[in-house]
Amino acid sequence: xxxxxxxxxxxxxxxxxxxxxxxxxxxxxxxxxxxxxxxxxxxxxxxxxxxxxxxxxxxxxxxxxxxxxxxxxxxxxxxxxxxxxxxxxxxxxxxxxxxxxxxxxxxxxxxxxxxxxxxxxxxxxxxxxxxxxxxxxxxxxxxxxxxxxxxxxxxxxxxxxxxxxxxxxxxxxxxxxxxxxxxxxxxxxxxxxxxxxxxxxxxxxxxxxxxxxxxxxxxxxxxxxxxxxxxxxxxxxxxxxxxxxxxxxxxxxxxxxxxx
Amino acid sequence: xxxxxxxxxxxxxxxxxxxxxxxxxxxxxxxxxxxxxxxxxxxxxxxxxxxxxxxxxxxxxxxxxxxxxxxxxxxxxxxxxxxxxxxxxxxxxxxxxxxxxxxxxxxxxxxxxxxxxxxxxxxxxxxxxxxxxxxxxxxxxxxxxxxxxxxxxxxxxxxxxxxxxxxxxxxxxxxxxxxxxxxxxxxxxxxxxxxxxxxxxxxxxxxxxxxxxxxxxxxxxxxxxxxxxxxxxxxxxxxxxxxxxxxxxxxxxxxxxxxx
Numbered sequence: 001x002x003x004x005x006x007x008x009x010x011x012x013x014x015x016x017x018x019x020x021x022x023x024x025x026x027x028x029x030x031x032x033x034x035x036x037x038x039x040x041x042x043x044x045x046x047x048x049x050x051x052x053x054x055x056x057x058x059x060x061x062x063x064x065x066x067x068x069x070x071x072x073x074x075x076x077x078x079x080x081x082x083x084x085x086x087x088x089x090x091x092x093x094x095x096x097x098x099x100x101x102x103x104x105x106x107x108x109x110x111x112x113x114x115x116x117x118x119x120x121x122x123x124x125x126x127x128x129x130x131x132x133x134x135x136x137x138x139x140x141x142x143x144x145x146x147x148x149x150x151x152x153x154x155x156x157x158x159x160x161x162x163x164x165x166x167x168x169x170x171x172x173x174x175x176x177x178x179x180x181x182x183x184x185x186x187x188x189x190x191x192x193x194x195x196x197x198x199x200x201x202x203x204x205x206x207x208x209x210x211x212x213x214x215x216x217x218x219x220x221x222x223x224x225x226x227x228x229x230x231x232x233x234x235x236x237x238x239x240x241x242x243x244x245x246x247x248x249x250x251x252x253x254x255x256x257x258x259x260x
Numbered sequence: 261x262x263x264x265x266x267x268x269x270x271x272x273x274x275x276x277x278x279x280x281x282x283x284x285x286x287x288x289x290x291x292x293x294x295x296x297x298x299x300x301x302x303x304x305x306x307x308x309x310x311x312x313x314x315x316x317x318x319x320x321x322x323x324x325x326x327x328x329x330x331x332x333x334x335x336x337x338x339x340x341x342x343x344x345x346x347x348x349x350x351x352x353x354x355x356x357x358x359x360x361x362x363x364x365x366x367x368x369x370x371x372x373x374x375x376x377x378x379x380x381x382x383x384x385x386x387x388x389x390x391x392x393x394x395x396x397x398x399x400x401x402x403x404x405x406x407x408x409x410x411x412x413x414x415x416x417x418x419x420x421x422x423x424x425x426x427x428x429x430x431x432x433x434x435x436x437x438x439x440x441x442x443x444x445x446x447x448x449x450x451x452x453x454x455x456x457x458x459x460x461x462x463x464x465x466x467x468x469x470x471x472x473x474x475x476x477x478x479x480x481x482x483x484x485x486x487x488x489x490x491x492x493x494x495x496x497x498x499x500x501x502x503x504x505x506x507x508x509x510x511x512x513x514x515x516x517x518x519x520x
Contacts, residue, residue, distance in 0.1 A: 091353065091438070093351065093353030093354060094353060094438075174434060178351070178354075212511075212515070214508050214511055214512060215508055218500070218505055218508040218509070219508065219512060221486075221489065221490075221493060222486045222508070222509055222512055224489070225485040225486045225488070225489030225490075226481075226482045226485045226486070228485070228489060229481065229484070229485030229488060229489060230481075230485075233481060240478070245478055248474050248475055248478040248479065248482070249478070249482055251472075251474055251516070252474060252479060252482055252512075252513065252516035252517065253512065253516060254516075255472070255515060255516040255517070256511070256512035256513060256514075256515040256516030257512065257515070260520075
């Protein structure tokens, strides 16, 4: 992780052609990934060329508008790490600021010098997770690999992420009900940006004749689900590495998708 | 749902042959589905023939041992339904017994005549969900369909379940940290029983030459993940029905698995 959001520089993926059938998914009452309506969250509205040819999943006004944060100063990495462990083990609601302070080796009043409230820590964890996922996906999408290679790389990246950030991914995928307001809209846009990069890979594979004609939006959900669900069962240090699991996922997915 | 657990009568599936490679998944620090160690939770130890040729995923001693329940009387269906809505909307920790009482149209003291504590409601919801899933899966596994047809039927069943029990599935898949003790062990065994029925279908397909040689345990995780993840995004009444989504999942999964 660097201080610079990973998407501020990158290669602009080709837009999905307007002839692509609209397989967009239902909105409305949305689950963890989509607490707010996704009306603005499609790749084409989100990928805005900026001066210097860089990308942003959010516009500059939105990025600077953080009314809930209370501070422009990033939360210290060791505090985020401690909060991640505590939230993952105890659950966000059950965890207390006292426990987080103890985990980071400070007293509770000192913790409040760094963080205004527990929700700010949850937000920081979510942001850290999605920023890293986007950075990896940008590299995959921007490479010269074939769509099939990009699908396999996405599954390796996502399973590796689950294995590497066990606690962080648990918080990211399981603790979602408590983030609200403008900041959450920003996270939703980033999560959609991540998913739509895979959607675009699948669309390109289909339009180029490499993949069979299945709705890319549903296929993207199916592929990401395989890796995401790993947070419920994958055991780092267990008999199977994340690479081995991802290889099986990719084998099923690519046999399932590729035209032969 | 009937009062009789669905697995007490059924067809005993063929045992997985002892020559089957052991693709069992790692134990240890386990996610939501596996809060406790799964040492006893494999299909062969769990499927016990009982007098009359019936099955049980738990032995009779375990089923009658509910030290945490406080009562052998089942919780009233309307109370479970109200708790399901409230837990799904507010989150288990944030929800109060007062809110549940209001949702069911009674005062809080009256609710305590029916339920000793909030956790009992969470347990009842989890049990109701897994019992229905097991009942459906037993029908699929016990049918004369081919392994490929059983895989497609499993995906239809699981996506249909997600669509039908929107709130219940949210509680079942997202609210898991707060159930503890002996009762939770029982739920873990039932969840494993469900998953291992699909594992067995995949093993039979592989041994019979219908499916390619991918580890059935990982393939089972991949397939169930597709449907389970639906709880985060699927919108009943949206542009796609659960059947249509399941059809795409099955197309990818079966193209991925079937020998051609």
